[in-house]
Amino acid sequence: xxxxxxxxxxxxxxxxxxxxxxxxxxxxxxxxxxxxxxxxxxxxxxxxxxxxxxxxxxxxxxxxxxxxxxxxxxxxxxxxxxxxxxxxxxxxxxxxxxxxxxxxxxxxxxxxxxxxxxxxxxxxxxxxxxxxxxxxxxxxxxxxxxxxxxxxxxxxxxxxxxxxxxxxxxxxxxxxxxxxxxxxxxxxxxxxxxxxxxxxxxxxxxxxxxxxx
Amino acid sequence: xxxxxxxxxxxxxxxxxxxxxxxxxxxxxxxxxxxxxxxxxxxxxxxxxxxxxxxxxxxxxxxxxxxxxxxxxxxxxxxxxxxxxxxxxxxxxxxxxxxxxxxxxxxxxxxxxxxxxxxxxxxxxxxxxxxxxxxxxxxxxxxxxxxxxxxxxxxxxxxxxxxxxxxxxxxxxxxxxxxxxxxxxxxxxxxxxxxxxxxxxxxxxxxxxxxxx
Amino acid sequence: xxxxxxxxxxxxxxxxxxxxxxxxxxxxxxxxxxxxxxxxxxxxxxxxxxxxxxxxxxxxxxxxxxxxxxxxxxxxxxxxxxxxxxxxxxxxxxxxxxxxxxxxxxxxxxxxxxxxxxxxxxxxxxxxxxxxxxxxxxxxxxxxxxxxxxxxxxxxxxxxxxxxxxxxxxxxxxxxxxxxxxxxxxxxxxxxxxxxxxxxxxxxxxxxxxxxx
Amino acid sequence: xxxxxxxxxxxxxxxxxxxxxxxxxxxxxxxxxxxxxxxxxxxxxxxxxxxxxxxxxxxxxxxxxxxxxxxxxxxxxxxxxxxxxxxxxxxxxxxxxxxxxxxxxxxxxxxxxxxxxxxxxxxxxxxxxxxxxxxxxxxxxxxxxxxxxxxxxxxxxxxxxxxxxxxxxxxxxxxxxxxxxxxxxxxxxxxxxxxxxxxxxxxxxxxxxxxxx
Numbered sequence: 001x002x003x004x005x006x007x008x009x010x011x012x013x014x015x016x017x018x019x020x021x022x023x024x025x026x027x028x029x030x031x032x033x034x035x036x037x038x039x040x041x042x043x044x045x046x047x048x049x050x051x052x053x054x055x056x057x058x059x060x061x062x063x064x065x066x067x068x069x070x071x072x073x074x075x076x077x078x079x080x081x082x083x084x085x086x087x088x089x090x091x092x093x094x095x096x097x098x099x100x101x102x103x104x105x106x107x108x109x110x111x112x113x114x115x116x117x118x119x120x121x122x123x124x125x126x127x128x129x130x131x132x133x134x135x136x137x138x139x140x141x142x143x144x145x146x147x148x149x150x151x152x153x154x155x156x157x158x159x160x161x162x163x164x165x166x167x168x169x170x171x172x173x174x175x176x177x178x179x180x181x182x183x184x185x186x187x188x189x190x191x192x193x194x195x196x197x198x199x200x201x202x203x204x205x206x207x208x209x210x211x212x213x
Numbered sequence: 214x215x216x217x218x219x220x221x222x223x224x225x226x227x228x229x230x231x232x233x234x235x236x237x238x239x240x241x242x243x244x245x246x247x248x249x250x251x252x253x254x255x256x257x258x259x260x261x262x263x264x265x266x267x268x269x270x271x272x273x274x275x276x277x278x279x280x281x282x283x284x285x286x287x288x289x290x291x292x293x294x295x296x297x298x299x300x301x302x303x304x305x306x307x308x309x310x311x312x313x314x315x316x317x318x319x320x321x322x323x324x325x326x327x328x329x330x331x332x333x334x335x336x337x338x339x340x341x342x343x344x345x346x347x348x349x350x351x352x353x354x355x356x357x358x359x360x361x362x363x364x365x366x367x368x369x370x371x372x373x374x375x376x377x378x379x380x381x382x383x384x385x386x387x388x389x390x391x392x393x394x395x396x397x398x399x400x401x402x403x404x405x406x407x408x409x410x411x412x413x414x415x416x417x418x419x420x421x422x423x424x425x426x
Numbered sequence: 427x428x429x430x431x432x433x434x435x436x437x438x439x440x441x442x443x444x445x446x447x448x449x450x451x452x453x454x455x456x457x458x459x460x461x462x463x464x465x466x467x468x469x470x471x472x473x474x475x476x477x478x479x480x481x482x483x484x485x486x487x488x489x490x491x492x493x494x495x496x497x498x499x500x501x502x503x504x505x506x507x508x509x510x511x512x513x514x515x516x517x518x519x520x521x522x523x524x525x526x527x528x529x530x531x532x533x534x535x536x537x538x539x540x541x542x543x544x545x546x547x548x549x550x551x552x553x554x555x556x557x558x559x560x561x562x563x564x565x566x567x568x569x570x571x572x573x574x575x576x577x578x579x580x581x582x583x584x585x586x587x588x589x590x591x592x593x594x595x596x597x598x599x600x601x602x603x604x605x606x607x608x609x610x611x612x613x614x615x616x617x618x619x620x621x622x623x624x625x626x627x628x629x630x631x632x633x634x635x636x637x638x639x
Numbered sequence: 640x641x642x643x644x645x646x647x648x649x650x651x652x653x654x655x656x657x658x659x660x661x662x663x664x665x666x667x668x669x670x671x672x673x674x675x676x677x678x679x680x681x682x683x684x685x686x687x688x689x690x691x692x693x694x695x696x697x698x699x700x701x702x703x704x705x706x707x708x709x710x711x712x713x714x715x716x717x718x719x720x721x722x723x724x725x726x727x728x729x730x731x732x733x734x735x736x737x738x739x740x741x742x743x744x745x746x747x748x749x750x751x752x753x754x755x756x757x758x759x760x761x762x763x764x765x766x767x768x769x770x771x772x773x774x775x776x777x778x779x780x781x782x783x784x785x786x787x788x789x790x791x792x793x794x795x796x797x798x799x800x801x802x803x804x805x806x807x808x809x810x811x812x813x814x815x816x817x818x819x820x821x822x823x824x825x826x827x828x829x830x831x832x833x834x835x836x837x838x839x840x841x842x843x844x845x846x847x848x849x850x851x852x
Contacts, residue, residue: 009395012305013303013305014303016303019301076542084381084566085384088230089227089378089410089411091227116506125559126375131560134557136550136805136806137506142781159375162339168299168776171298181222181225182221184215196339198302290755293776294758294776296780297776298779299775345771349592349725349763352594352595352723354722379562380562381562427640428823431793434821438680438681438682439680439730439737440729440731443727468652511660511808511809511810512805515836516835517652524652552835588765591728592725597724622729
């Protein structure tokens with residue numbers, strides 16, 4: 001149904017193709033238990049297909065020395081870092097301990113096998129850039145293209161894509177390697193992302209791009 | 214249809230109520246010809262009902278000395294400020310002159326009657342905070358509550374609401390005083406905004422809040 | 427000798443008095459072994475007098491429920507977070523392990539007795555605001571005045587004062603509660619800070635302000 | 640006298656050499672009447688030698704298609720953009736009209752002969768990055784090296800150098816192409832810049848770098 005939005009926005013000159021640049025990096029957003037486990041307050045539907053795609057992308061990226069970054073979220077257990085409106089808006093965070101620093105819930109999923117040279121960015125908002133040094137990691141490596149995978153499409157993925165677009169990177173969101181706890185939110189936000197901030201492409205296209213470098 | 218997303222997100226602990234704080238300001242987003250005139254590349258459906266609500270809010274705010282801010286967008290005619298992926302993504306901006314600094318299209322609508330003590334923020338991205346001094350105008354006035362009106366819901370309104378939430382303001386988006394060139398995009402994004410970043414309330418509630426101060 | 431700069435800048439209209447606002451917070455910058463121990467690569471001359479003043483300010487602030495924040499610096503041991511020009515400029519950081527996350531060197535000095543509701547901000551640059559969520563902690567508490575103590579005057583203190591000034595807070599640097607590994611750098615930078623970014627005042631004045639609230 | 644600071648900081652591992660990268664840009668800071676004319680409240684001593692060096696650098700850069708950026712400062716005449724502590728600290732700005740948008744004082748000096756494809760960044764704080772889209776202009780052009788000239792060394796030059804360092808660019812400040820209204824402030828701050836944020840090099844070295852590309 002949201003396709004009518006896509007059509008209308010395309011007719012207005014939104015949704016241009018940015019394409020891949022010459023020096024890519026990957027960021028994998030919030031693939032930790034708090035978002036992956038259905039029993040967690042923030043948990044999503046089964047994101048195993050998304051994880052499979054991410055593992056394929058990581059494998060190819062690592063073989064080609066494409067820089068890899070990961071994010072998770074973390075707040076102090078005491079709540080002092082959530083004082084104010086933020087803690088009232090996102091009650092799961094302040095009330096239910098879903099995002100406590102040091103808890104099992106915010107540790108990256110084992111399957112990702114993060115390496116020591118792949119920075120883990122601890123963030124407190126949706127965007128990987130907000131309140132973190134992430135931007136400087138990209139600039140210091142001359143990155144011009146940010147490829148985004150992980151969850152959730154309507155939250156941290158969209159926000160990270162917007163921030164990267166704002167900073168003027170080539171932004172690529174891997175449509176089948178991102179997910180959301182709501183399928184509908186996933187679909188609609190993927191179209192908004194494609195119209196405004198990033199090229200939404202399938203995993204196969206990212207792998208082909210890596211192969212061609 | 215997007216209501217199922219709302220229900221599901223509420224069940225997960227999203228969508229808490231932030232409420233109004235004690236020291237509000239209003240920001241009116243992009244109410245200029247480029248977005249209001251249907252003949253413009255970026256033009257929206259008839260936003261007159263939105264304008265009517267905005268004028269009522271402004272009237273009440275000015276009578277009570279609530280600070281008022283406006284935004285518009287502007288790029289140099291030469292295109293140097295759009296060089297890179299941003300200009301490729303938003304082709305209307307770079308190709309069609311819809312956002313040229315100094316053109317009639319980006320001047321605020323006359324009906325707003327901006328006053329000299331109401332800053333006009335010229336921005337180059339969706340958020341009123343991105344690449345602008347807006348945040349310092351709020352901090353310097355001890356503002357704790359940002360009330361957002363204008364257009365477009367799925368773009369500049371959502372992004373401004375997210376930025377203000379990130380900075381930990383009480384954020385209020387006036388549901389009937391914001392609009393989008395697509396009604397569906399308006400509806401879906403308003404729910405995302407309400408779940409994640411801001412309380413979405415009707416104009417009447419803002420006016421009552423002003424009356425009660 | 428740097429007093430001639432002060433006189434000249436005052437004659438040009440720099441160095442106005444900002445004064446205290448109504449809702450203060452304290453930030454104590456980098457009072458950890460890496461900066462306090464003379465045997466550390468980054469170590470300063472004896473900062474015990476500075477520590478004494480800080481402890482007096484903390485005691486008064488805590489008794490009056492003035493929010494307290496601390497900073498330290500930390501980078502991953504692998505060096506991936508220092509890749510690029512930053513690591514080449516500050517060689518102690520990348521080569522000598524002086525700022526490794528988890529090492530004794532970056533843990534706050536015991537005498538500060540940090541409490542659970544006093545956030546510790548881990549930063550990677552001089553300013554407490556850069557790449558951290560610190561700003562949102564201040565906005566969420568309606569802070570209008572930031573009182574700065576700690577080290578080093580010519581680095582992290584000056585940068586934090588400038589950031590806070592940029593955001594339009596009342597900024598107060600406590601002249602006898604900040605220090606530098608070089609006494610001359612301390613003197614000269616304190617004057618620059620006073621002319622451009624913050625009121626430089628003695629500890630006694632901060633304590634009197636707290637008493638008068 | 641400040642050389643003792645330099646020696647001490649070098650001994651501690653500060654002041655590493657960053658070197659030039661592969662894709663440079665130039666930013667010329669605040670070379671407008673407000674800073675260049677001794678009769679202006681903000682005016683400097685004779686900056687003609689600095690201007691001469693800047694013109695030589697611009698000539699070489701333009702011939703080699705190195706991107707060029709300029710900055711100036713501007714506030715609304717009404718004062719609403721200066722409300723709060725910022726306006727109290729920098730009284731020349733709020734009281735004496737030295738930085739009014741549209742006034743002759745903030746227009747770039749004619750000798751610079753700015754071209755349409757050389758963006759002019761209007762800033763409200765010392766750093767060219769603060770509250771402006773400047774960073775995105777650099778990222779969108781794949782710039783890895785920022786060469787800084789203009790004034791004042793102890794203010795806008797130092798702050799811009801620090802911001803660029805924070806973002807992890809190679810930062811180069813051209814020692815004889817920057818100036819300050821105080822010679823002593825110039826000398827001391829140039830050393831701090833060299834120890835912490837940027838390589839300070841003479842114009843000849845920048846020209847040689849351009850020739851060798």
